Amino acid sequence: MKASSEKTKVSGIKWRDIPGRPLFQVNKLGGVRRVSDGSNDPIYGKTKILTPQKPGRHVCLWYKRQGISSISIASLVLLTFVGPPPKGKPHALPRNDDCSNNSLSNLKWGSELDNNKDRVLNGKTTKGRPRSEELKRLLSIMNKGKKLSEETKQRMSRARLGRKLSE
Numbered sequence: 133m134k135a136s137s138e139k140t141k142v143s144g145i146k147w148r149d150i151p152g153r154p155l156f157q158v159n160k161l162g163g164v165r166r167v168s169d170g171s172n173d174p175i176y177g178k179t180k181i182l183t184p185q186k187p188g189r190h191v192c193l194w195y196k197r198q199g200i201s202s203i204s205i206a207s208l209v210l211l212t213f214v215g216p217p218p219k220g221k222p223h224a225l226p227r228n229d230d231c232s233n234n235s236l237s238n239l240k241w242g243s244e245l246d247n248n249k250d251r252v253l254n255g256k257t258t259k260g261r262p263r264s265e266e267l268k269r270l271l272s273i274m275n276k277g278k279k280l281s282e283e284t285k286q287r288m289s290r291a292r293l294g295r296k297l298s299e
Contacts, residue, residue, distance in 0.1 A: 150212050156193055158212045162205050162234025164191045189231060205234045210241060217241040229254045 147157040147165065158164050164182045171177045182191045184205060191208070193201045206224035210217070213236050217223075225242040226233055229251060242250075280288075 148212050150208055152211075153193060153208075156208075158205075158208045160209070160213060160236040162209055162236075164205060164208060166193070206231075206239050209234055209236055210239050214241070221246070223247065225250065229256050 145159050145161070145163065147159050147163075150156045150158055155167050155169055156164065157167055166180050166182060168177055168179045182193075184191050185202070190202050190204050193203065204224055206226065210224050218241055221241040221243050223242055223244065223246075225240055225247050227238050227240060227250070230238070
């Protein structure tokens with residue numbers, strides 16, 4: 133039985149064919165599966181849920197003749213349910229910076245700049261924001277008694293000078 137281009141409903145989960153990826157389907161929760169090609173082949177003759185290489189990241193799509201193709205699960209979900217990425221936003225980004233959450237509600241197309249802005253908004257980095265007094269206090273406690281090499285002092289001085297020149 134060949135994969136249809138319509139939604140397939142199994143166990144209450146709606147699966148949809150991935151555009152340009154025959155025999156593979158994805159659901160809105162980020163599940164990916166290979167659909168049976170209808171043959172008696174022990175591998176390709178059965179429908180199988182695919183597991184990511186790293187939790188939530190990439191999945192390998194196996195083809196009989198073309199070999200292996202590795203693609204992010206987030207990209208597959210967005211390609212299937214939203215469409216191709218808009219110009220200037222080629223990356224599939226998690227809204228909450230949790231790469232293991234590939235549900236459609238948590239994903240969007242974006243750029244590297246969008247991703248960096250999200251990291252600041254979600255508190256995953258202090259870049260772009262001043263450090264809190266509490267963080268400054270903790271850092272000073274951690275660094276107490278540490279001595280900097282002359283080379284490190286020079287690099288820090290050059291970095292400060294570069295910041296002053298750009299302001």
